[in-house]
Amino acid sequence: MHPAVLFATGYSLVVGCLVFPPPALVSEQLTLDALLASFGPREDRSYIHHHMHMTTLTLAAHALLLLGFVAGTAGLLHDDPSWNATPELLQYAAMLLAVAAVVLAFTMLAHAFRWSLLDGEYHPSARNLSAYSPTWRHLARQIDMECRRMDCVVVNSHEAQLVITSDWILQRTWYNLHIANHNDVDMSILGSETIPIAARPAAEAMHANPQLAALAYTTGGVASDHTVQMIRIHVTAATPGVQPFDIRLNSTDFSAIQDKLTTIIRNAQSIVIAQTLSDRFVTAFLETVSQNPVYPHPASSSHVATDDMCVGCMAHPPRAKIVQRCQTPTACTPCYCRPMWCLECLGKWFASKQNPAATSNWLNGTAQCPTCRATFCLLDVRRVV
Missing domain, CATH: 1.20.1300 (3 helical TM bundles of succinate and fumarate reductases)
Incomplete structure (x- = not known):
């Protein structure tokens, strides 16, 4: 050569x-x-x-x-x-x-x-900060203080680093540091693209319960399609002198970004944002539990107090009760806890205990009660009415 x-x-x-x-x-x-x-x-x-x-x-x-x-x-x-x-x-x-x-x-x-x-007086980032305040170094110190807080949302990629603080949107690319204020921007989704990724091998073991095996077959499991959806968001500031910029992020980070922002990200093209694997499983979890027998309790029962809230999210009443129902007693054990969790939080807990390399088997899996550690499967979860 x-x-x-x-x-x-x-x-x-x-x-x-x-x-x-x-x-x-x-x-x-x-x-x-x-x-x-x-x-x-x-x-x-x-x-x-x-x-x-x-x-x-x-x-x-x-x-x-x-x-x-x-x-x-x-x-x-x-x-x-x-x-x-x-x-x-x-x-x-x-x-x-x-x-x-x-x-x-x-x-x-x-x-x-x-x-x-x-x-750095002639740096493009200094010009952006000067559009918000003539004393841009003082404003930079204020932003530095926000970046040191624990509640910042940080998304890293090969292309850029995105940081969302309580008041500011910061994106560092190779040659620039874009800065915009939450209350000053208009954010809109320009488009999305789907990128294939390598499939991970699934585990060979299946649940011994034939009812759960049939259930996973009818619901299609929670198998990943081995793709990543990338979303492109355009950010435009109303303040003159602030450069507009684009944010490219994984759809799984979209909800965290939206929750942190004080402005709404417009989706004029009605682009469907792909859910995270955990969110997709919770949807399948709720559909599966809805087919199980309910757990009736009168409002005056000591099992469900009218003012109780889910100990996981403290936002919804506890409407999940674990009652052993499956036909494999060696795998599942009785649970005597009163309802303390909502169905969404119990579904997220169940998903967190599954093998991430075998997503198609999650509906066949088991987990332990977050309170008493009794083993249960999806057939054991009942909705309290």
Whole structure:
């Protein structure tokens, strides 16, 4: 293989692993972000300034990597006698590409140098903050305090990091830190795409109860379709000078983002947002329990007090009672607890105790009562009426 081709292939592979690191390198902190994070302020102390430094360093690092590729390839071709035998048209095309790459790299370095002047005064994020407050550094310190709170919602991906605080939406991309206020934005879903992922092997073991096996067959189980739905949300601020931006996130993170925001994300195209695996199971759980016999109790019974609330969510009355009903006494055991959980919370508890690699067998599984640890299956769950 030609030395220049070998160098270009190896260099591209190394750079690709740094810029788009696989999970193995991410777990070992062998990424470009991890290498650059040691420079500048720490994220937990000054979120805004940390990511302003990170975007500046990332821009400079990408420019240097591009220059390294051009310099290495050009050096190997210059010392190769066979390069002179290459048709002139190809030589001119390669030279034009090299010149364009060098101009682009030095332009990126010039921007990075300008952003670093006066402690980030010319950084795009500083301009965004200045649109909200003339003293943008004081506003940055206030946002830093919100980012240190435990109730922040953080969504990480290879493309960006999204942080939702009590008042602010922050998204850090390679070369920018987008900032917008909750009460100042209009958010709308632009579209979605479905990405296939590798299927995980299912467990071989099945529940010994033939009733549950038939039940899982008729309901179709809770098998995953092995796809991921990615949603693109457009964010536009009403304040002049704030740059609009797009958020791309997994549909499973959508509910957490929506719950944290004080504004509504418009869905004008009526795009169906895929539920999480746990939410899909709870739906199947409720449908299955609705086919079981009910557990009648008068309102005056001591089993169900009129002012009781579910101990899990404290939002709904406890309407789930575990009564051993299945035909495999070795698997399930009697439960003598009074109703303390709503059906939704009991369904989430049941799902959390199942094997995540065998989703098609969840309806066949068992769990322990969250109060007394008695083993039960779906046939044992009754709705209190």
